Amino acid sequence: MKWIILVILILVVVIAALIVYAANFFINVALFRENQWYHTTGHKMMNPDNFNKGRSQYDITEEKQIQLGKEFWEQSYAQDYWLNMEGERLYSRLFQPHPNSKKWVICVHGYRSYGQRDMAFPAFMFSKQGYNSLIPDLRAHGQSSGNVIGMGWLDRLDLLKWIQEVLTIEPQAEIILFGGSMGAATVMMTSGESLPAQVKGIVADCGYSSVYNEFGAMLRSAFKLPAFPILTIADLIARKKVGYSLKEASAVSQLAKNKLPLLLIHGTGDKFVPHQMLYENMEAATGVKESLIIEKAPHLSSFIYEPEHYFDTVFEFLRRYCE
Structure with a gap:
């Protein structure tokens, strides 16, 4: 029983860490001009029509x-x-x-x-x-x-x-x-x-x-990730990093x-x-x-x-x- 609880706790911690990482990564990609990943990969994922000329x-x-x-x-x-x-x-x-x-x-x-x-x-x-x-x-x-x-x-x-x-x-x-x-x-x-x-x-x-709804749509369509709970965490990160809330x-x-x-x-x-x-x-x-x-x-x-x-x-x- 103790092992089951320990495994569950580890899984919860790992999942939480992944969510925080994903949220922070997304904010860095979406809200900062200088982001190499966006220029090499993200742009094509988010707006494929620009590349289908x-x-x-x-x-x-x-x-x-x-x-x-x-x-x-x-x-x-x-x-x-x-x-x-x-x-x-x-x-x-x-x-x-x-x-x-x-x-x-x-x-x-x-x-x-x-x-x-x-x-x-x-x-x-x-x-x-x-x-x-x-x-x-x-x-x-x-x-x-x-x-x-x-x-x-x-x-x-x-x-x-x-x-x-x-x-x-x-x-x-x-x-x-x-x-x-x-x-x-x-x-x-x-x-x-x-x-x-x-x-x-x-x-x-x-x-x-x-912005909150748009980023939710991007997470689902381009990244194949659920908006919740990633955007909830991303909103908190955005307030600290860029000074505004995605919801406001x-x-x-x-x-x-x-x-x-x-x-x-x-x-x-x-x-x-x-x-x-x-x-x-x-x-x-x-x-x-x-x-x-x-x-x-x-x-x-x-x-x-x-x-x-x-x-x-x-x-x-x-x-x-x-x-």
Whole structure:
């Protein structure tokens, strides 16, 4: 009997140690910029669609969009713009193709990406509608400094600063917040803050409902591990290591305080952020809200799969509720 109890105790200790190890490993992979395992292995596990490129019509469309975005990025009216904040140096690219226009959009990129990669083409499409734009690199991304990834929660505070920078340039600006993936989570999380009256609306493409839920989905799909109890421990580790809770980093809780018109977009083929999260965000949001579902589109690819439908919907929504 004593041996059975001893074996059980040893098993409990071993299992607990493995859970703590897994939780700590996951936090290091997910929330720190410098993580070699993510770059060599984790990225492909978490978002396999990025590595399954071929020569389909969608790949050709994406290549054309990338080229248009690159040309837009290098226009003479574009300039680098820097912001020093809390010991970090944050980068953005500023575009003013329409000096007399009051219409502005801030375009926010996704997880472990950067502004030019994700947002140059959308900003180009906005410019065709008379918008000036600001495209930041979030902390620990692109040309911005930092090592801790904010998952939208810390970034919402930086976005408030970028909004003020736009208003310094144009005090009468009418600002749209547009984001994809983690950028979508960022603009949704920002929506619950006290925003200037010049912010008129939000467009969020494939954003997650909360960091806790997103990490749970990643554990199950990419790592084949149960969310509980790993995430419970990971949440405690995150509070100590990065200064925020995975549960408090919630688009749902912030959208409940939002008063701005909101357009939510998601592709049903998304393997990185389950498209069902759109419905959680939609239900939480108050005020004017609409959604656009693009069938079979992978993560942050809806404007590649149905570009005309996508941007027609976006600009019709903005004309109807935000201008």
